[in-house]
Amino acid sequence: MKRLPMRRQHGQAMLETMIAASMVLVPLFLALPTLAKYLDIRSHAVQAARYAAWERTIYFGGPSASEIGWGSFTNAWVANEKNDNQIKAEVATRILSSNSATSNFSSSDKNAGDFRAGKRKLLWQDRKGQSLIAYGQVQGTAGQTCDPAGDFSSAMLGYDCAPGTINRVLMPVATLASILGPFTLEMGGKYTATVTLSPSNFSRQSYLVDTALASQPMREKLVVLGNGWSADGPNADDKTSVLQQVKGLTPLSLLATEVSIPTIGTISIIEVVQTVFSIWAPELSPRKLEVGKIVPDEVPPDRLQ
Template sequence: MMEFLVFVGVAISLFLGILYLGKFHDIQAHTIQAARYAAWERTVHDNANFSDTKLEGQIRARIFSWNQNTYKAADMKSNGQSWGRQTAFWTDHVDKQRLIDKPQDVTVATAAAPLPGKAAAAIANSIGTLDKTVGKLTGGEALNQGGLYTSTVNVKLNNIAALPDPLNQLNLTLKETSSLVTDSWDADGPRQTAMRTRAYTPASALQNISSLLSVVDGFLAILEPSFSQFKPGQICPDIVPADRLSSPSVLPVYKGGGPCY
């Protein structure tokens, strides 16, 4: 009889605990999503233009509030009435107490740093040297010297008064981190592609005397017409050799139709 009573007590506790474990696990899944979201956002927005405070407010509104509207750039209602419209699953089923009490219980921190390791540091130093020397002569744009972006999201959970002691004083905090390694050569368009390539193209320095070269080309074109197309240092990112294109319909676009820099 005593063994049965002990077993029943443990079984009932485990059965009731499954409900809370499910709630905690769902919040943890959203915390993982928030950490990944923060790391991705930091790769495209530096801290000077989009601070951790703004990112924190956006994550509170988009991930930890019951947001039924389309995402907007102004989603930063971290302290507004939208916080009260959380999913009912994140409440205690006994006294309807919220498991995440207030927006300040969700905190976000991000960081950007160079890639770890001696090899990565050596490559970064070499790229930095080229940026400072050749890049100044050609007017090219320096590559991003970062590469490693990390985020940490902490979610403080409410103590559940309906649970028996000591389970009602757990003081739980869910913590998730995420890291991303990015490519320094990523560009936002043809122009940035050309400007980042220019820093490693010494012939681009001749662009500084392009007006003089155009006069010389005019005289040389009399002897050889192909000299009219002689543009030393010019970079045309969207031009593809004709023999690499299978469809004639795209030739006008890729055979000189794109901008050059």
């Protein structure tokens, strides 16, 4: 058996490695910073959507509140409110800014017109030091889709409100109660938030990445199901709460309204009456009998231990 002579392949492996490195490895290494920036921006877009949806479950008044009823008889739950621009400002200052361990949240964040102190995240810069995200490139909406006012069928069937059979059963009852009297409910329970971040175009000379890929808007959407309104709620005339709505059903609660007297302090008419009659009937003392008190869902202290 005749053995064929071996051909010499001097430097072939090195040449193959250089070709693979120049075509695959080197561009990949150069693209890693871009991919890291891209993924970090997308991660913050997810956090921003979560923040915006949660804020809407708390600040759901104003245009974000659902209206129930039909025709000219509509009613809406009056609660604390923030518009989309205010939530956007908080997202920019609290999530998308370059915050430090000493940075504190402030109520003025909702009125900001830029990132916190104009500082964008240092990672979100190209090699020339130009920011990839501008304040104007932060867009989004936060709200809910429950608004069947004026539409009889929607008011009866509960379209676009919190999903579930029980909600569609309760919608006609809540709608009728809203029309007949001051009693209303916040029927919307599906709070949504959509945040869109549009990075500036990446330079091909800087990143060796196609511009069309890098400039795609990052859109994240989050949906939270829950009851934003509180059964307790504030005892304020300009807010809707169970306490405010049932006051008219308990006349003695009107006498329990507290008034401030400079020389005496804060008292109520019913307390004065009770104090006088407690001389002959101690069980009528205000410390033993709280007449006209309305506290929804009050849990006794011994049940909290």
